[in-house]
Amino acid sequence: MEIKDKEYVLKMAKENDVRFIRLWFTDILGFLKSFAITIDELENALEDGMGFDGSSIEGYARIDESDMIAMPDPNTFVLLPWRPKERNAVGRMFCDILRPGGEPYESDPRYILKKNLKRAADMGYTFYVGPELEFFYFKSPDAPEVLDRGGYFDLTPLDVASDLRRETIVALEDMGIGVEYSHHEVAPSQHEIDMRYTDALTMADNAMTFRLVVKEVALSYGCYATFMPKPLEGENGNGMHTHMSLFYGDRNAFFDPNDKWHLSDVAKMFIAGLLKHAPEICIVCSQWVNSYKRLVPGYEAPVYLTWARRNRSDLIRVPEYKPGKEQATRIEFRSPDPACNPYLAFACMLSAGLEGIEKGYEPPPAVERNVYEMTEAEREELGIGTLPADLWEAVQIAEKSELLRRTLGDTVFEKFIENKKVEWQRYRGVVTQWELDNYLSVL
Numbered sequence: 286m287e288i289k290d291k292e293y294v295l296k297m298a299k300e301n302d303v304r305f306i307r308l309w310f311t312d313i314l315g316f317l318k319s320f321a322i323t324i325d326e327l328e329n330a331l332e333d334g335m336g337f338d339g340s341s342i343e344g345y346a347r348i349d350e351s352d353m354i355a356m357p358d359p360n361t362f363v364l365l366p367w368r369p370k371e372r373n374a375v376g377r378m379f380c381d382i383l384r385p386g387g388e389p390y391e392s393d394p395r396y397i398l399k400k401n402l403k404r405a406a407d408m409g410y411t412f413y414v415g416p417e418l419e420f421f422y423f424k425s426p427d428a429p430e431v432l433d434r435g436g437y438f439d440l441t442p443l444d445v446a447s448d449l450r451r452e453t454i455v456a457l458e459d460m461g462i463g464v465e466y467s468h469h470e471v472a473p474s475q476h477e478i479d480m481r482y483t484d485a486l487t488m489a490d491n492a493m494t495f496r497l498v499v500k501e502v503a504l505s506y507g508c509y510a511t512f513m514p515k516p517l518e519g520e521n522g523n524g525m526h527t528h529m530s531l532f533y534g535d536r537n538a539f540f541d542p543n544d545k546w547h548l549s550d551v552a553k554m555f556i557a558g559l560l561k562h563a564p565e566i567c568i569v570c571s572q573w574v575n576s577y578k579r580l581v582p583g584y585e586a587p588v589y590l591t592w593a594r595r596n597r598s599d600l601i602r603v604p605e606y607k608p609g610k611e612q613a614t615r616i617e618f619r620s621p622d623p624a625c626n627p628y629l630a631f632a633c634m635l636s637a638g639l640e641g642i643e644k645g646y647e648p649p650p651a652v653e654r655n656v657y658e659m660t661e662a663e664r665e666e667l668g669i670g671t672l673p674a675d676l677w678e679a680v681q682i683a684e685k686s687e688l689l690r691r692t693l694g695d696t697v698f699e700k701f702i703e704n705k706k707v708e709w710q711r712y713r714g715v716v717t718q719w720e721l722d723n724y725l726s727v728l
Contacts, residue, residue: 291331294362304373308355310380311394312342315626355380366459367501379490391694394628401632412635415482415528418623422446422474426509429516431474453502462491472520485631492627514622515578522579525623530615540614557648558641560590565686566633568679570621574712577675582657587619590670591652636692677709
């Protein structure tokens with residue numbers, strides 16, 4: 286992968302007649318923040334960063350310590366393909382957020398992921414991820430009116446969004462983001478584009494870019510794209526199934542040629558850590574009230590804390606090993622949705638897995654039956670637990686989690702939970718159409 290530095294950015298900006306540079310970062314909820322500088326400020330920004338008021342960013346500084354520095358990462362410099370290219374082009378870079386003295390700001394989600402990646406690096410590992418982000422195309426943001434009635438892998442004429450996906454892939458590849466494949470998903474007007482497996486920090490940046498590109502291209506076609514976890518009642522929701530593995534140098538630490546499933550002890554301990562701590566990190570991987578409308582039985586979303594090889598009803602799936610593909614050995618974590626903060630979500634997944642490795646957790650036996658078809662007594666006998674049923678249960682579990690506090694740091698841990706409590710209280714006070722339909726005429 287090409288390493289970009291300050292000189293590269295200045296050279297590319299000049300060659301492409303860049304007039305503005307957008308500096309991107311995220312708040313703790315994963316909303317993309319941006320401000321623009323002119324080309325005249327670029328060299329100074331690359332050297333000293335750009336100051337901004339952090340007190341207005343969710344989860345950032347209090348008003349009495351609001352001065353922050355956005356330090357651009359030259360390695361993330363690209364041109365925005367939906368802006369003019371011939372003249373007055375627009376570039377972008379992701380930023381690390383610093384305190385005025387130059388030290389990393391502990392509430393910056395990008396820093397939190399870096400901190401957890403360093404923990405893995407200190408153990409000798411590099412963390413690779415490949416998330417599958419699902420989304421819907423609707424006619425407008427005002428109502429979930431679908432563009433098509435297509436189903437899984439359907440092609441034209443039902444899949445009228447093929448052009449949107451193609452334009453999106455072209456834009457992503459123009460920005461240096463590799464795409465493996467794309468297709469229509471199960472629900473009407475639901476789609477998936479899968480980015481090529483890479484290291485977790487690059488992928489978190491890519492996921493943030495991906496969400497914006499999907500929305501920008503949809504807008505250019507006069508429609509609306511959403512990553513809302515469950516916009517359509519009675520249909521599958523949007524997941525972000527995340528494939529992951531640890532590498533030890535050039536060697537896949539998850540692969541063992543002598544194991545029945547070709548999984549190393551490291552992989553099994555990582556799975557055990559993820560299973561044990563999945564309820565605690567659910568508040569980050571599935572962070573909205575609406576996320577839990579997706580995590581119900583019957584819609585290909587996991588509910589139970591199980592793992593298996595072929596079974597897609599489990600929380601963790603192990604894709605089948607193909608001879609000669611040792612590097613592709615990985616596990617798939619199926620509960621996250623694409624409306625999460627990818628920096629924090631990847632940090633939490635990694636932290637849970639590393640906990641399993643450090644403490645030598647053993648995974649429970651794999652469940653190769655359909656967990657949803659078991660009776661409650663059977664699940665209890667097998668010791669199969671569940672993910673939180675709603676955001677409030679997720680909050681209560683998360684509040685007690687030492688692992689989550691350590692992963693996020695005290696400030697973000699407390700701010701994040703406080704934000705989710707406010708969201709739950711607002712939701713509790715809303716009278717829904719379901720209640721009116723079921724109660725108004727009979728009570």
